[in-house]
Structure formats: C-alpha cells, structure tokens
Amino acid sequence: MTLPLVIPLFDKPEFLFQGNSFVNQYITNISLSNVTDAGILLEHSTDWLYEQKNHENNYKAYRSELTTFLHWCFDVASLSPIEMTRKDMAKYINYCQNPPSELIGYFNVAQFKGKAEKDRIPNSAWKPFVGKKVDGEPIPYELSDNALKTKLGILSSFYTYLITEEYCEKNVAQIWMNHSRFSKHKNFKLDNSEPVLPIFTDLQWSYVMSTVTSLANENPIVFKRHKFLVQLLYSCYLRISDVSARSGYSPVMGQFIQNRQTGVWLFHIPQSKGGKKRTVTVSNSLLEAFKEYRKHLELTDLPSSNETTPLFIRHKAAGRGRQTGIINANLGIRQVREDIQNIIDLAAQAAQEAGFEQDAIQMKQLSAHNIRHTGISHDINLNNRPLAHVQADAGHESIDTTSQYIHTSDVERAQSAANKSLNHLEGID
Numbered sequence: 001m002t003l004p005l006v007i008p009l010f011d012k013p014e015f016l017f018q019g020n021s022f023v024n025q026y027i028t029n030i031s032l033s034n035v036t037d038a039g040i041l042l043e044h045s046t047d048w049l050y051e052q053k054n055h056e057n058n059y060k061a062y063r064s065e066l067t068t069f070l071h072w073c074f075d076v077a078s079l080s081p082i083e084m085t086r087k088d089m090a091k092y093i094n095y096c097q098n099p100p101s102e103l104i105g106y107f108n109v110a111q112f113k114g115k116a117e118k119d120r121i122p123n124s125a126w127k128p129f130v131g132k133k134v135d136g137e138p139i140p141y142e143l144s145d146n147a148l149k150t151k152l153g154i155l156s157s158f159y160t161y162l163i164t165e166e167y168c169e170k171n172v173a174q175i176w177m178n179h180s181r182f183s184k185h186k187n188f189k190l191d192n193s194e195p196v197l198p199i200f201t202d203l204q205w206s207y208v209m210s211t212v213t214s215l216a217n218e219n220p221i222v223f224k225r226h227k228f229l230v231q232l233l234y235s236c237y238l239r240i241s242d243v244s245a246r247s248g249y250s251p252v253m254g255q256f257i258q259n260r261q262t263g264v265w266l267f268h269i270p271q272s273k274g275g276k277k278r279t280v281t282v283s284n285s286l287l288e289a290f291k292e293y294r295k296h297l298e299l300t301d302l303p304s305s306n307e308t309t310p311l312f313i314r315h316k317a318a319g320r321g322r323q324t325g326i327i328n329a330n331l332g333i334r335q336v337r338e339d340i341q342n343i344i345d346l347a348a349q350a351a352q353e354a355g356f357e358q359d360a361i362q363m364k365q366l367s368a369h370n371i372r373h374t375g376i377s378h379d380i381n382l383n384n385r386p387l388a389h390v391q392a393d394a395g396h397e398s399i400d401t402t403s404q405y406i407h408t409s410d411v412e413r414a415q416s417a418a419n420k421s422l423n424h425l426e427g428i429d
Contacts, residue, residue: 002124005103006071008111009042010063013053015112015120016046017334022122034078040167041081043241045070047369048161050337065154067111068096068128081159082168089176096129096151097143104131104141152177164373165239166394166401199374202382204351204363205234211347220296225312226339228293233340233368234375236267236280237394240337240368243311245330251311252330253303256282256290269395278395312336340368377405 007026010016023042030038045066052059072092073079079088105127114120131141143151155173162168200208212230215223232238243251248271255268257279265282282290291301299309310330331339344363352360376394379385380402391402 004122004124004126006067006075006126006128008122008126009067009070010046010049011112011120013050013059016050016053017337020112020120020122030074035074035080037080037082038074041070044162044165044167045158047240048158051367051369061150062154062158063111064128065151066158069155069158071128072096081172082162084172086172086175086179089172093148093151093176096148099129099141103127104129104138106131106133106138164404166396198366198370199377200363200366200370201359202378203356204347204359204366205374205378207347207351207354207356207359207363208344211350212343215343215346224293224296226343228289229312229336229339230343230371231286231289232267233371234378235283235286237372237375238267238269238280239372240333240340242269244333244336245310246333250330252307253294253299253309253311254305254307255311256303257305258302276395278393280393281389337368340371344368373405376402377407380405381407 003022007023009023009027011018011020027038027042035041049059049062049066052062069081069092072095073081073084076095077088077091084092105125108130109125110123111126112120113123129141132139152173156171156177159168159171159173163171208230212223212227216227229243232243233240241249245251255270256265257268258265265287266279267282268277268279270277294301294303297309297313303309312331314331314335344366348360348363351363376390379390380387387399387402387406390405391399394402396402
C-alpha cells in the first residue's frame with residue numbers, strides 16, 4: 001500500500017477519537033526517534049480540534065494547518081511545538097512560503113479514504129499544500145498575505161489552548177507576529193489579550209448538575225455513572241484522559257486513597273496528559289458522592305488501597321480494540337467524552353426551555369474539556385479557596401497560571417472599593 005509523503009493526522013469528526021493504526025504507528029516512531037512528546041501533542045491537538053466539530057469550515061481549516069505545522073515540527077525540524085522560538089516560527093513560515101514541490105497538489109482530495117472505521121486509510125493522493133494551474137500548467141506556489149494571516153491566527157489559537165492546558169508557556173505565533181513586518185498593520189494584529197478560559201457560569205453549571213441528577217434518579221442503571229463522572233471531573237479538576245482508559249493507563253477505584261496520618265482522602269493521578277503525577281484533595285461532598293456511586297455498584301463504601309475495580313465500568317462489552325468482548329473494563333476517551341457531551345446538550349436544552357436562551361447558546365459551545373476550568377474557577381471565585389491550595393490540586397507549576405481564573409465584575413470591585421480610606425491614620429493625634 002502506498003502512503004502519502006506526509007501522513008494526515010486528523011480524520012473527520014466522527015472518526016477523530018477512534019484512532020488510526022497508520023497514524024498511531026507514525027506517532028510512535030516519531031516519539032521514539034525525534035519528538036518524545038509527540039503522543040501527548042496529538043492528544044492535545046485532537047481535543048482542540050474536536051471543539052470545532054460543529055463548524056465544518058473551521059474544522060477543515062484547523063485540521064489542515066495543524067497537520068502541516070506538526071509535519072514540519074516532527075519531520076523537518078525534529079522539534080516539539082512547545083520548544084519553538086520566534087526564529088523557529090520564522091523558519092516554519094519560510095517553509096510554507098517555499099514548500100517542496102513534491103508536497104504541492106493541484107486539486108483538493110480527502111485526507112483519508114474508506115467508509116467504515118476499520119477501513120480508513122491515509123489517501124496517497126493527498127498533499128499538504130495546494131497550488132494553482134493556468135492553462136493546465138502549474139504556476140509558482142505563493143502564500144498570500146491573507147493566507148498567512150489565517151495560518152498565524154489558527155496557530156495562535158492552538159498555542160492559546162496549550163497555554164490554558166498548562167502545557168505551554170508562550171504563544172510563539174503571537175510573538176512572531178509582534179516582531180514581523182505586519183506588526184503595525186491593522187489587518188494583521190492578533191489578539192493580545194490574556195487567554196480566555198471558557199467556563200460554565202454558576203447558573204449554567206446548576207443546569208448541568210440538576211440534569212444529570214434527574215437522569216440518575218430516573219434511570220440509575222445508565223446514568224449513575226454519568227453523575228459521578230461529572231462530579232469527579234468538576235471537583236478534582238480532571239481532564240478526560242485522567243478518567244479514561246488509554247494506552248498504558250486504566251483508572252481504578254484504588255486511586256482514591258486515604259492518608260493514614262491525617263485521614264484526608266485524595267485522588268491520585270499517576271500520569272496526566274502533561275506527563276505529571278499529582279494528588280487532588282477530595283471534598284466531603286465528593287466523598288459522599290463516591291460512596292453513593294459505589295453503593296450503586298454493590299461495592300463497599302470505600303475502596304481498599306490496592307483495589308483494581310475499574311473506575312467507570314462499561315455497560316456493554318467493547319466491540320473493538322484491546323478490550324474487545326470485555327464488559328468489566330474502563331470506558332475509553334471517546335465514550336467518556338460522548339457521555340459528558342450528551343449531558344451538556346440536555347442541560348442546555350433544559351436551560352433554553354426555562355427561558356435562558358443566551359445561556360443555552362453558550363453551553364452548546366462548551367464541552368467536557370471546559371469542566372476542569374469551571375471547577376478551578378468556581379473554587380476560587382465562589383468557594384473562596386486559597387490560590388495556593390487550588391494551584392496544588394490543579395497541578396499548576398506557577399501561581400500565575402492559577403491567577404488567570406480570578407474573575408471579578410465591576411459591581412464586585414465597586415463594593416470592595418466603596419469604603420477604602422485615603423488615610424488610615426486620619427484622626428490619630
């Protein structure tokens with residue numbers, strides 16, 4: 001079988017999380033030879049790209065640019081995107097302005113072929129750059145200023161995402177633009193604001209919780225699992241990959257551990273998407289929710305330190321992959337994501353029916369990924385947890401990252417400033 005010169009990394013949204021053996025093999029080879037964090041970067045890229053699933057044109061543009069960018073990082077520069085400097089970004093842009101002729105196609109083709117999931121293969125006719133012909137003859141490839149603007153905008157958005165995920169500290173696309181010939185051109189100015197951390201408001205989150213609670217009461221066999229999944233993600237600031245089965249990791253009940261000296265319960269994450277391990281404090285309300293969930297599964301109230309019961313057990317046997325035919329196995333990333341998205345969509349529908357149309361519109365743009373940010377933000381702004389405590393539980397290396405979640409309104413600032421004194425020693429003789 002003939003493969004394309006550049007391996008496409010991201011299939012259509014409906015196939016995105018199902019994995020592809022050709023892509024997996026390619027990423028494994030890159031991880032072993034050139035870029036050690038290629039697998040983690042693919043996970044982050046997939047999560048970011050999936051957020052555009054309802055915007056077909058955006059999805060296609062983001063997918064193409066991300067594939068080209070990662071091809072340059074992995075195959076050409078042997079460099080992780082998080083290690084890039086402004087000079088490296090300049091080299092990438094120069095590469096895109098003068099791509100190898102063998103990577104230029106002259107018509108659009110699908111990146112993957114095959115109708116069924118198991119039949120999806122990279123299309124040998126696909127190429128990352130699309131050129132033009134005049135009278136049947138190719139003309140010199142040119143990257144227009146508008147195309148460059150789009151390219152940098154997409155990459156800036158990707159870097160912003162990596163920053164909000166605490167996987168990267170700088171937006172190299174923005175830095176390059178700030179020092180480029182376009183820096184003073186009004187049509188090329190990128191957003192210089194701090195990264196936006198999309199979260200559920202307290203009203204929106206109340207609809208998520210009330211929706212999943214109602215479903216769990218009405219149909220516990222199906223939705224008790226959903227309820228505790230939502231509670232755990234929110235309370236412990238977890239990522240989907242922290243609670244899903246993936247290569248080398250399958251979460252178990254024994255990750256809930258009690259410190260014998262203090263009696264404090266913690267949730268242990270042996271390795272997060274960022275390659276770090278951490279423990280998160282378990283609140284009293286989450287511990288009670290955990291007991292309720294285990295009672296539903298006919299287990300003891302709390303697990304032993306070495307309990308290997310899967311954390312979120314499948315309702316049906318897996319039909320594919322390593323766990324084919326196994327019922328008592330952990331859910332994979334795709335199923336966890338779909339379960340959470342279903343709850344969010346139903347909660348948005350309930351909010352809309354209650355007359356909160358704008359909230360419903362905003363909720364439909366959010367996903368499981370935003371629950372981590374919501375838990376952090378609510379703990380800081382609503383529960384008044386100290387920043388240092390939230391920083392430790394979130395696994396942030398810097399308090400500055402945690403500080404991004406501080407939100408105050410004009411009214412709140414006015415109330416706190418109303419009684420400020422201009423002279424604290426006034427009246428003292």
